[in-house]
Structure formats: C-alpha cells, structure tokens
Amino acid sequence: MEKIKILLVDDEKEFVETLSERIRMRDHDSKVALNGEEALKHIDDDLPDVVVLDLKMPGIDGMEVLRRIRKAYPNVQVIMLTGHGSDKDEKEARKLGAFEYLQKPVEIDTLMKKIKKAYKQKFESSMMAATFAEAGEFDTAKDILEADKENVDKKKGKKEK
Amino acid sequence: MRELNEKEIAFIGKITAGVTHEINNALASIKEISGLMEDLISMSSTDSFPHQEKFLKVLPRIRDQVQRSVNLTTQLNKFSHLADERTAQVELNDFIEHLVFLTQRFARIKNVELQYQAANQAINFNTIPILLHMALYNCIAYFLSHTADGGKVIIHPIKNGDKYSIHISFEGEIVDKSKLFNDISSEEELLILQEAISSLEGSAEFDESSQSITLNFSIKHE
Numbered sequence: 001m002e003k004i005k006i007l008l009v010d011d012e013k014e015f016v017e018t019l020s021e022r023i024r025m026r027d028h029d030s031k032v033a034l035n036g037e038e039a040l041k042h043i044d045d046d047l048p049d050v051v052v053l054d055l056k057m058p059g060i061d062g063m064e065v066l067r068r069i070r071k072a073y074p075n076v077q078v079i080m081l082t083g084h085g086s087d088k089d090e091k092e093a094r095k096l097g098a099f100e101y102l103q104k105p106v107e108i109d110t111l112m113k114k115i116k117k118a119y120k121q122k123f124e125s126s127m128m129a130a131t132f133a134e135a136g137e138f139d140t141a142k143d144i145l146e147a148d149k150e151n152v153d154k155k156k157g158k159k160e161k
Numbered sequence: 162m163r164e165l166n167e168k169e170i171a172f173i174g175k176i177t178a179g180v181t182h183e184i185n186n187a188l189a190s191i192k193e194i195s196g197l198m199e200d201l202i203s204m205s206s207t208d209s210f211p212h213q214e215k216f217l218k219v220l221p222r223i224r225d226q227v228q229r230s231v232n233l234t235t236q237l238n239k240f241s242h243l244a245d246e247r248t249a250q251v252e253l254n255d256f257i258e259h260l261v262f263l264t265q266r267f268a269r270i271k272n273v274e275l276q277y278q279a280a281n282q283a284i285n286f287n288t289i290p291i292l293l294h295m296a297l298y299n300c301i302a303y304f305l306s307h308t309a310d311g312g313k314v315i316i317h318p319i320k321n322g323d324k325y326s327i328h329i330s331f332e333g334e335i336v337d338k339s340k341l342f343n344d345i346s347s348e349e350e351l352l353i354l355q356e357a358i359s360s361l362e363g364s365a366e367f368d369e370s371s372q373s374i375t376l377n378f379s380i381k382h383e
Contacts, residue, residue: 012186018193025200056182083185105189105231108196 004119006030007048009039009065010081011057015104022108028115036060040068048076050099050118052111055082055089063092070097075125077118081106170244170291177241181234188227188234195223236262243290251293253284253318253325260297261316267302272310273333275301278317284325286380289361296357296365297327300374303350304331307341323380330373342367 006028010016016032023030031048033039036059039051051069055062066078080093083104090101099118102111133141165173199220207213240263261277268275297316304314312333319326335341345351345367354374358365363378 012190015186015190015193018190018197022193022197022200025204083182083189104185105192105227108193 002119004028004050004115005046005048006115007033007039007042007051009033009036009051009057009062010054011035012054019108019111023112026108026112036062036065039065043069043073043076047073049122050115051076051078052081052115053078055080055084055093063089063096066093066096066098075122077122079111079114079118081111167244167247174241174244178238181238181241184234185231185238188230192224192227195220195227240294243294247289248287249290250285250287251290253286253320253327254279256290256293257297257316257318257327260294264298264301267305268314271305271308272312273305273308274313276313276315278315280318280320282320284318284320284380286325286378288378288381292357292360296354296361296363296376297329299350299354299357300329300376303348303354303374304329304372306350307331307335307337308333309336320380325378325380327376328373329376330371332372335372338369341369341372 006023008016008020008023008030009032011034013034016034020030020032031042031046033042035057039053040060042048043051053062053065062080062082066080069076069078074097077099078097080090080098080101081104082089082102093101099121100114102114129141131141132138199217202210202213202216202220205213210216236259239259257277258279261275265275301314301316304312308331312331315328315330315332317328317330319328342351345355351367354365358376361378363376366375366377367373368375
C-alpha cells in the first residue's frame, strides 16, 4: 500500500497531534501545522498529497489557506475538517475546490477512506497528464503534472538566491 | 422577569455559539484520545495486557457518550443562531424536529413522550424564528404543567395553500380538566404564547375537548 503524505492543519494541538499519531499507526506519513501560516510554509517546503484543514483558526483562516493551496498547488487535495460547519461555509469551500467537507469529530475510518479517495483523485490527475503527454499534448500534460513541481522549484530557486 | 431586547438576545446567542464550538473541539480531542487507546490496546497481545478484552468493550462507551454530547452541542449551536437575524427563512418540518430535540429533557422528566409528525411536504416561509420557537415551546410546556405523569404531546404541521397550521395535542391524563384553557390570561405559558403569536401575526385556537392548541399563520415570502 502506497504511503500517503498528509498534512493536518488545526489550532487544537491535542486533537491534531493525536489524530496524526493515529494516521501514522496506519502506515501513512502525517505531519502537523497549528495555523495557516505554518501550513503554507510546510507545503512550500515539503509538498503533501492531501491536506486536512480546519476552518476557523487564528491568523489566516482555513478558507484563505484553501484558496492559496488551490491556486499554487492545484494537484494537492484538500479535505476540510471543521467543528464549525455552516451550509454556507461548505458551499464556499467546495466552490474553492475542497475535495470533501467533514464535521468534527469524525471516525478515523471515515477520514482515512476520504484521504485515500482524495489521493486516488490526485493520482488519476497525474495519469491523465501522462495520457496527454503520450498523445503529444505536452502543454496540457505540463499544466496538470508540473503545476505543483514548478511552484515548488520556483520557491526553492528563490530561497537559494 | 425583565424583557430582553433584540441586541441582548443576539449577544446571548453569540456567546453560546462560541462556547458550544469550544466544547465541540474538546469532544473531538476526547474522541481521538480514546480512539488512540483503542488502537494501542488492539496492537498489544493478551499476554502483555490481560484486561485487553474488557478495555476494548469499555472504550466504545466513551465514543458513544462523545457522539451524544456532539449531537447536543450541534443542536444547541443551531439554537444559538436563531437570534442572528430577527427574521429568517425556515423549513417548518426541520424547525419542529429541532425544537422537539431541544425540549426532550423537559418531557422526559414528566415521563411524557414528545412526538412529531412531519407534514407531507416542505413548508418554507419567512418568520421570526426565536418567537416561533417560544410559541411552540410554551404550548408543550403548558401541557407538561397540566399532566401529573405520562402521556404524549404530538406536534403536527399542516400546509394549506398560502396558510400553515401547527397542531399541538396532548394524549393522556390532565390533572384538572376543568382548568384546561379555562383562564388564559392567568397562565404564564399561554400569555407568552399569545404575545409571541401576536408578534408573528398569527392566531391560536384552544380546544378543550381534543386537548389541543392550533397555531395558524399565513405564509410570507420575502
């Protein structure tokens, strides 16, 4: 079974660290960020496959983090996991490209199923890119496949200067 | 009792919403920690942990109570948002289902069953949610205060063209039937009900023989 790289973002330290431990016990790679700024920095440095993101946090809120991830790293799947949960928030999150919107507390099995589904979606996007490349449509393939890599390389290049 | 104005009610709602959110966060942590315990115990052998089976039976009970608490805080949070805006669009079946959940405890203390019969269609309209809640709650409270023990309160919304009614009836023994709806002006629940209904531009009908109250409204769409 492939190890999924997961970033959990929540200001509730006890909750997010325990959840992370449980995910690692299920043989996946899980890291934690306690706020939006930390999450965005982490994503720049070490791109995850799936982000599990709280909505209401001090500083940059979850919706803004989602917006920035979807813009810079469209191949990273984001699952919203929030105790706040209004219909309006769910609609907005899905419109911004959230893969799923879940209410806290959630059963670990339910969360893992959604994470695996999100990862599969990401993988399928990569396969789609490969198909386009095979057909000679390199620009389209590049758009899909290299969106994340390009952004990571750009930022690494900037830092090294 | 002093009357609260809209800003005061909205303030109470806002603080309640904030605190229920914090309680939910704590419940989520408890759930994860008990889940982690289950994970760790499942990984141990029976030799290293002789009480494994007992622990694995007990831990889900924590999970069940957490879920029960989450249901309560979710409904309380929903209630606290009633005062966000003076008027709002509601769907009456959902609205009554929510009220029944919130008032279960009051009915349970009197061994009264609270039953809700949904209308056969959605009933959407604009209203003042907190006043409608108060009106319905006081109908239920009135019957609870007139029963010794036991019985059933049944709430049934009905749509009829551009009007809707909410029928609240009591099946069971009333302590003193001669006093039922006898002096509306002296009974607190009915006074509050009348005030709320008046502000909602509706009407209330009291029927002693069927032990029921019917609230009538015209549907407003804004």
